[in-house]
Amino acid sequence: MGKIIGIDLGTTNSEVAVMEAGKPTVIKSAEGQPFFPSVVAFTKDGEMLVGEAAKRQAVTNPEGTIHRIKRKMGSGEKVKAAGKSYSPEQISAFILQKIKKDAEEYIGEKIKDAVITVPAYFNDDQRQATKDAGKIAGLNVKRIINEPTAASLAYGLDKEGDHKIAVYDFGGGTFDITLMEVGEGVFEVLSTNGDTQLGGSDMDKALVDFFAKEFQKNHNIDLRKDPKALQRLYEAAENAKIELSSTLQTDINLPYVTVIDKEPKHLEMKLTRAKLEEIISPFVEDTEQPCKQALKDAKLKPSDIDSIVLVGGTTRIPLVRKKVEEIFGKPPKRDVDPMECVAVGAAIQAGVLSGDIDKDIVLLDVTPLTLSIETLGGVSTSLIDRNTTVPTKKSKIFSTAADNQTSVDINILQGERPMATDNKSLGRFHLDGILPAPRGIPQIEVTFDIDADGILNVAAKDLGTGKEQSIRITGSTKLSDEEITKMKKEADDHAEEDKKRKEKVEIRNNGDAMVHTTQKTLEELKDKFSKEDKESLEKGLKELREALSGDDIDKIKEKTDELSKVLQKASAAIYQQAAQQYQQQQQSTDSKDDSKEESWSGKPDGDDKTIDADFKVKDDKKKSDKKD
Amino acid sequence: MNMSTTEPTGKKKHSSNKKSVNLEKEIEQLRNEIKENKNQLLRSIADFQNYQKRMEKDLKLKEEEIKRKYLSELMDINELLKKAYEDNNPKNGLKLIIENIEKFFEKEQLKSIECIGKKFDHNLHHAVSTLEKENCDDDIIVEEVKKGYMINEKLLRPSHVIVAKKKEK
Numbered sequence: 001m002g003k004i005i006g007i008d009l010g011t012t013n014s015e016v017a018v019m020e021a022g023k024p025t026v027i028k029s030a031e032g033q034p035f036f037p038s039v040v041a042f043t044k045d046g047e048m049l050v051g052e053a054a055k056r057q058a059v060t061n062p063e064g065t066i067h068r069i070k071r072k073m074g075s076g077e078k079v080k081a082a083g084k085s086y087s088p089e090q091i092s093a094f095i096l097q098k099i100k101k102d103a104e105e106y107i108g109e110k111i112k113d114a115v116i117t118v119p120a121y122f123n124d125d126q127r128q129a130t131k132d133a134g135k136i137a138g139l140n141v142k143r144i145i146n147e148p149t150a151a152s153l154a155y156g157l158d159k160e161g162d163h164k165i166a167v168y169d170f171g172g173g174t175f176d177i178t179l180m181e182v183g184e185g186v187f188e189v190l191s192t193n194g195d196t197q198l199g200g201s202d203m204d205k206a207l208v209d210f211f212a213k214e215f216q217k218n219h220n221i222d223l224r225k226d227p228k229a230l231q232r233l234y235e236a237a238e239n240a241k242i243e244l245s246s247t248l249q250t251d252i253n254l255p256y257v258t259v260i261d262k263e264p265k266h267l268e269m270k271l272t273r274a275k276l277e278e279i280i281s282p283f284v285e286d287t288e289q290p291c292k293q294a295l296k297d298a299k300l301k302p303s304d305i306d307s308i309v310l311v312g313g314t315t316r317i318p319l320v321r322k323k324v325e326e327i328f329g330k331p332p333k334r335d336v337d338p339m340e341c342v343a344v345g346a347a348i349q350a351g352v353l354s355g356d357i358d359k360d361i362v363l364l365d366v367t368p369l370t371l372s373i374e375t376l377g378g379v380s381t382s383l384i385d386r387n388t389t390v391p392t393k394k395s396k397i398f399s400t401a402a403d404n405q406t407s408v409d410i411n412i413l414q415g416e417r418p419m420a421t422d423n424k425s426l427g428r429f430h431l432d433g434i435l436p437a438p439r440g441i442p443q444i445e446v447t448f449d450i451d452a453d454g455i456l457n458v459a460a461k462d463l464g465t466g467k468e469q470s471i472r473i474t475g476s477t478k479l480s481d482e483e484i485t486k487m488k489k490e491a492d493d494h495a496e497e498d499k500k501r502k503e504k505v506e507i508r509n510n511g512d513a514m515v516h517t518t519q520k521t522l523e524e525l526k527d528k529f530s531k532e533d534k535e536s537l538e539k540g541l542k543e544l545r546e547a548l549s550g551d552d553i554d555k556i557k558e559k560t561d562e563l564s565k566v567l568q569k570a571s572a573a574i575y576q577q578a579a580q581q582y583q584q585q586q587q588s589t590d591s592k593d594d595s596k597e598e599s600w601s602g603k604p605d606g607d608d609k610t611i612d613a614d615f616k617v618k619d620d621k622k623k624s625d626k627k628d
Numbered sequence: 629m630n631m632s633t634t635e636p637t638g639k640k641k642h643s644s645n646k647k648s649v650n651l652e653k654e655i656e657q658l659r660n661e662i663k664e665n666k667n668q669l670l671r672s673i674a675d676f677q678n679y680q681k682r683m684e685k686d687l688k689l690k691e692e693e694i695k696r697k698y699l700s701e702l703m704d705i706n707e708l709l710k711k712a713y714e715d716n717n718p719k720n721g722l723k724l725i726i727e728n729i730e731k732f733f734e735k736e737q738l739k740s741i742e743c744i745g746k747k748f749d750h751n752l753h754h755a756v757s758t759l760e761k762e763n764c765d766d767d768i769i770v771e772e773v774k775k776g777y778m779i780n781e782k783l784l785r786p787s788h789v790i791v792a793k794k795k796e797k
Binding site: 021031043050055056057058059060227228231283364387388390391392395396451452511 | 773791
């Protein structure tokens with residue numbers, strides 16, 4: 001079965017959402033907005049536009065543009081545009097078609113079915129008209145649900161047992177209050193009320209008027225008459241509203257807002273939250289009466305309401321939330337985006353209908369803590385990170401840390417600390433029989449595999465010989481909450497010192513690797529280095545070895561860097577030499593020498609370096625010490 | 629008769645035995661298959677969830693990276709503007725600052741939308757109002773209220789414009 005989308009078919013804007021992997025996702029329009037303006041237009045060229053494009057051209061084409069068609073749904077009234085007449089169902093269908101098309105683009109498959117929301121006060125005709133609009137748009141409307149019901153679903157209120165809900169929907173242009181009762185997942189509307197001429201845009205206008213009047217006091221000019229300035233005032237009002245939702249004061253700065261007598265003027269003003277609230281308060285107060293009426297109609301007291309759900313962008317304003325709390329005597333819920341919650345609820349309903357929700361009841365465990373193995377210098381190297389969903393399998397290739405090392409010790413660790421000793425050891429085993437080889441050459445694949453029951457299988461395989469060892473650890477995901485919290489807290493508490501310790505080990509490991517590389521390079525290329533380079537390499541090597549035998553980390557770092565520079569310089573000299581030779585060969589075009597050059601550059605040296613970075617093993621530190 | 633009856637039933641019994649052994653084998657095989665499929669399914673779901681987690685993380689990192697890039701450009705501009713503010717004759721400095729900003733826009737493939745004198749196009753322009761005008765064709769843009777921009781040939785924001793309406797005589 002295909003996806004079913006949930007559509008909030010609104011008066012000014014519409015939204016659409018869909019369930020994806022058990023989570024509702026709001027779909028963006030092709031224009032990149034999380035909503036679709038509910039506007040349809042027919043241009044003089046006979047083109048039909050829907051959404052953003054229709055809105056952009058609205059003032060140039062008032063006769064051909066249709067707004068707020070939702071108000072006419074089910075009325076049987078026709079609307080005229082560009083000389084043709086359309087039913088409200090047809091116009092709504094154009095909006096739904098655009099939504100369908102953009103949603104298909106997003107999801108990547110054809111959409112046949114939808115759940116569409118309508119206001120709770122819609123009568124049967126209006127609901128049927130909405131259904132018909134879906135049909136005309138090529139959508140099979142699986143269900144029409146009430147907007148407040150959808151909003152409640154977005155908050156999961158259907159699962160909270162019998163109770164009463166107030167849905168306070170304050171949008172850009174309208175205000176609706178709906179009281180509902182929910183029991184056994186069924187929602188019943190008790191009463192509705194509202195004001196179709198009250199919304200956030202009234203507040204914006206009041207704010208703009210305030211800015212303009214303040215400016216007029218000082219400059220004696222009405223900014224609202226200048227369309228450029230007016231546009232900026234509206235933007236400033238919008239920003240101030242958002243800003244003052246989290247701060248108590250904001251600056252309204254509009255440089256070069258207008259020009260008076262060839263002199264540019266700037267608007268500079270401070271706006272406090274208190275002043276903003278004074279300006280918008282009349283509109284907020286106007287929502288109280290409908291709420292009281294709705295309570296009266298439902299024969300309820302404010303204290304009978306168990307939860308309050310907020311819908312619409314205007315409810316983001318702190319004063320509005322305060323008012324709601326004042327009316328109902330308890331704070332409203334606010335963790336779902338009020339602009340999106342109706343579409344989200346519709347998508348949840350759609351998910352239930354398509355079985356998407358039930359399917360996701362496959363609840364999978366996660367690994368509570370990181371699983372790693374101990375590597376050179378006692379460092380924890382992670383294989384499976386904390387919070388990974390199981391069952392899962394991860395492999396990493398490791399190598400030896402010493403020449404001729406024939407066995408590796410695999411110590412399996414659990415915890416967030418970077419050093420092995422600070423983490424919990426879940427078990428350990430040896431893998432023997434590795435063929436003697438220079439360090440970094442053997443390839444040992446370590447695999448962590450956690451099955452759905454939380455059983456961890458760790459296997460180590462020598463890719464050279466095919467030899468394998470493994471261990472089975474039960475209960476790696478079963479830790480008590482206290483244990484997890486304790487281990488995480490420890491990791492946080494020690495984060496700084498742990499980092500330092502790990503750095504120390506890394507510096508030491510780098511030093512060890514540098515000694516090894518230099519030694520090897522010296523042996524293999526002894527004839528190619530100049531006498532001076534060879535001497536400085538040997539000197540650097542000696543100094544680094546001395547540093548490594550001590551505990552002065554800074555010194556080890558310094559000597560490692562020094563030796564690295566010397567080695568680079570010496571190698572560069574060899575390359576230059578080789579390049580010169582190559583040029584000479586090129587001139588004599590000797591193909592045999594060419595191939596010689598290739599095999600030279602393909603020496604294990606190069607390989608050594610790449611693997612080295614990865615590598616280490618535990619008990620060879622001793623071995624290499626012995627060897628040295 | 630006895631023989632003839634027992635023989636076929638014996639055969640039957642034998643074959644039904646064989647059949648049930650086969651069936652049991654098949655059931656066992658199917659059971660294993662189901663187990664294997666279930667395991668595969670769970671692993672795919674887990675893989676998907678882990679992939680989602682990783683994508684979320686990557687997205688956050690990416691966001692931070694982009695933020696860092698644009699904020700550091702903005703910080704540099706801010707420093708320069710402060711210097712210009714201290715300058716008694718800032719015109720030359722400001723000219724260079726603007727040039728730098730425009731160079732940055734260009735590098736980011738940001739292009740401003742030309743509109744004055746052009747015919748209104750809903751793909752590029754947003755009409756904020758109309759202006760009655762004589763000697764002017766309908767839908768010609770007469771004023772730009774806010775500059776619009778394209779990025780990589782895609783609309784970043786439309787130009788906000790005032791459009792001419794032919795004055796009815």
